[in-house]
Amino acid sequence: MAEAAYIHIPFCEQICHYCDFNKFFLQNQPVDDYLQALRLEMIKAMEDQVLNEELKTIFIGGGTPTSLSAKQLDHLMESIHQTLPMQSVVEFTVECNPDQLTMEKLSVLKNAGVNRLSIGVQAFQDSLLKKIGRTHNKETVFQAVERARSLGFENISIDLMYGLPGQMIEEWKETLSVAFSLEVQHMSAYSLIVEPKTVFYNLMRKGKLLLPSQEEEAFMYETVMNEMERHGYHQYELSNFARKGFESKHNLTYWHNNHYYGFGAGAHSYLDGIRRENARPLKKYIEMIYKNNGTAFVSENMLTKEEMMEEEMFLGLRTIRGVSKKRFRDKYGLDVGEVFGPQIEEQLRKGLLSESASHLFLTRKGMLLGNEVFQAFLAVS
Ligand code: SF4
CATH class of the missing domain: 3.80.30.20 (tm_1862 like domain)
Structure with missing residues (x-):
């Protein structure tokens, strides 16, 4: 939901x-x-x-x-x-x-x-x-x-x-x-x-x-x-x-990678691991709504568990609190370190990431170079 x-x-x-x-x-x-x-x-x-x-x-x-x-x-x-x-x-x-x-x-x-x-x-x-x-x-x-x-x-x-x-x-x-x-x-x-x-x-x-x-x-x-x-x-x-x-x-x-539903032309939804996008052109959106009895999505993408974990990282790291290790474990049944150990190590070494007992988060330097950090967590797991 x-x-x-x-x-x-x-x-x-x-x-x-x-x-x-x-x-x-x-x-x-x-x-x-x-x-x-x-x-x-x-x-x-x-x-x-x-x-x-x-x-x-x-x-x-x-x-x-x-x-x-x-x-x-x-x-x-x-x-x-x-x-x-x-x-x-x-x-x-x-x-x-x-x-x-x-x-x-x-x-x-x-x-x-x-x-x-x-x-x-x-x-x-x-x-x-x-x-x-x-x-x-x-x-x-x-x-x-x-x-x-x-x-x-x-x-x-x-x-x-x-x-x-x-x-x-x-x-x-x-x-x-x-x-x-x-x-x-x-x-x-x-x-x-x-x-x-x-x-x-x-x-x-x-x-x-x-x-x-x-x-x-x-x-x-x-x-x-x-x-x-x-x-x-x-x-x-x-x-x-x-x-x-x-x-x-x-x-x-x-940013917490939770579920949302988007209404309207070009709107995105994320539900049960599926990302959907509605038709962007106005006319097409309206036509599809009538033709399909109330839906207008033109793409539907079922995420793999790996993709979900990657998204959890680069969305969560946008927040100043960062990625909660417990939340990650509860959601995916794995420790974040098991999945992203080498990437975390590298970013810690570069001084872009920091960690507490409960969270992984960007340092001030990491905040200035956010995209570099997010990139590191993409397509690796
Ligand atoms: S064009 Fe419209 S949607 Fe885009 S920034 Fe200006 S007011 Fe906002």
């Missing part, structure tokens, strides 16, 4: 220059048909009993869920409440763009029991925001947070980005200091990754994208880790920081 449900809303009012998520420009899209298809997918999941009262978290992401109108958001919330088991849900998050957070939409979310907002902020310099293709500005972020608080939202997260084109270290420090002044409960800080098929990728290929050097980017990462700590946000994952008790329970499901 899945303890987390993800619902994908693949529409955006603007397309950011760095984004490779499954999203579509909102105008002229069959939004209502899509919402209806989502409802059918939820009904089917309940019929198939993949969700029950063990469901603890719901996360509506995108795309931009708040690009829906208040009426459409309301319709989506109604579908969720009428189909999914809500009795044990403790965390209900919606991703938002600051300039779309009207009082009307916020009220819809609040009335539906949404208790966590994740706001895409990225930076606090209007010129930088424009450069990366965002439509909001610093002022709209403050207004959005204020409005949300006035309606009683007490768990707000903001996303920030570093390593942006032309971003100076001083600007990153300024972004952090403005972010702290908002006194939100949770922050995520991601480094820019230039993905294929994005505006930035094309610019990079033409030699027109001026990015901070690797050293500067590493310095920005160290800065965010130090500053968050100093301001009372403890780091619990490589890119995530929270006030005590406000860690994202939904995202911890992914």
